[in-house]
Amino acid sequence: MKSLEVNLGDHSYPIYIEKDGNSLSSFLCPHIKGQRVVVISNTTVLPIFKSQIALALTDFDVSYYEMADGEANKTLETYHDIMTFLLEQGAARDVTLIALGGGVVGDICGFVAATFMRGVNFIQVPTTLLSQVDSSVGGKTAVNHPLGKNMIGAFYQPQAVFISMNSLKTLPKREFAAGMAEVIKYGILADRDLFEYLENNIAAIQQMDDDVMAYIIHRCCEIKAEIVAEDEKEQGRRALLNLGHTFGHAIEAEQGYGNWLHGEAVAAGMVQACQLARLRGWINESDVSRVITLLNAFDLPTSGPDSMSCDDYIKHMKKDKKVKASTIRFILPKQLGQAILVSDVTESELQTIL
Ligand SMILES: NC(=O)c1ccc[n+]([C@@H]2O[C@H](COP(=O)([O-])OP(=O)(O)OC[C@H]3O[C@@H](n4cnc5c(N)ncnc54)[C@H](O)[C@@H]3O)[C@@H](O)[C@H]2O)c1
Ligand SMILES: O=C(O)C(=O)C[C@@H](O)[C@H](O)[C@H](O)COP(=O)(O)O
Ligand SMILES: [Zn+2]
Secondary structure, three states: OEEEEEOOHHHOEEEEEEOOOOOHHHHHHHHOOOOEEEEEEEOOHHHHHHHHHHHHOOOOEEEEEEEOOOHHHOOHHHHHHHHHHHHHOOOOOOOEEEEEEOHHHHHHHHHHHHHHHHOOEEEEEEOOHHHHHHHOOOOEEEEEEOOEEEEEEEEOOOOEEEEEHHHHHHOOHHHHHHHHHHHHHHHHHHOHHHHHHHHHOHHHHHOOOHHHHHHHHHHHHHHHHHHHHHOOOOOOHHHHHHOOHHHHHHHHHHHOEOOEOHHHHHHHHHHHHHHHHHHOOOOOHHHHHHHHHHHHHOOOOOOOOOOOOHHHHHHHHOOOOOOEOOEOOEEEEEEOOEEEEEOOOOHHHHHHHO
């Protein structure tokens, strides 16, 4: 068992990382405040882990909410259904919500927790690689709007994050790859050594070698925890975690939520960001090729959908949350391992790379 802390003063919390999930009960229970627990999960994940979570929660009064699977259900309608379920179950301010699943479940459960009776306790138990390295940490909670990704949400931190690497064993290959896109993102934006470690350990990652995955998950959580501790509400540096997302969110919204997985859209978006940086002479052709080669190793897309025009991207990117004074802002790599926020990308530059 490894653990690290997200240092946020009076709302600091631990991230536990374990290989087999055996300590679920001993690490989870101290973070549950009352007797009532509602586990929010989905129709794919709950059947796999219900007996394990039920065993860990034998001392509590537990109910389960199973949402439909998929990004297309990260909506206000599902949010409303969960609220109705909580009220019908008689949940009160002393309830603890547990998000058991990937980023979709985590984001929606977090938003419910932030707003049910103006805020209740919640714990993240992420079961996908993407949610273990990214979405369960940092307190961004949200649902999608047809006009834009994560448009309705709140910053609301969990009480704890419990990662069992064992859960990756049942994860479909395509979902594992989508998680690798966010892993590669950390290498590009913050840690050249991590990027090189990924390049040097492709086979071990593909085989989900325990030690290699433990290192990767821990390092990604460490980078995210450090950035979030410095800038919880994205007033500055946290925006760097959005590398690839300005383009990626446009792809997800334009293609219809769930058709491109979030990680796949981010992969294509990171290549587009690298190409913009290359155009400006910041990173060289060989760095762009290294990013593409690494993404290719996990069968991730390295360009956007052929059907999308530059205008299609711009239409969505104009609604991006980083827009300031009507200007679309992008995260671009200065070099491998360092990224910056830029506000002066021209339409002509976009036309060139898209
Ligand atoms: N809040 C944040 O900071 C943040 C960060 C990154 C991504 N996100 C959001 O996260 C979402 C993507 O998350 P995701 O990639 O985890 O997708 P997801 O939640 O849709 O999970 C992917 C698929 O894997 C299934 N699954 C989950 N765990 C499993 C397991 N152990 N075994 C078998 N199947 C399993 C799910 O049912 C689903 O079908 C997007 O909505 C994205 O916007 C949020
Ligand atoms: O935690 C963050 O900050 C991130 O940007 C992480 C991203 O990987 C994640 O997809 C996030 O949900 C995007 O945030 P948004 O504010 O662009 O919706
Ligand atoms: Zn993301």
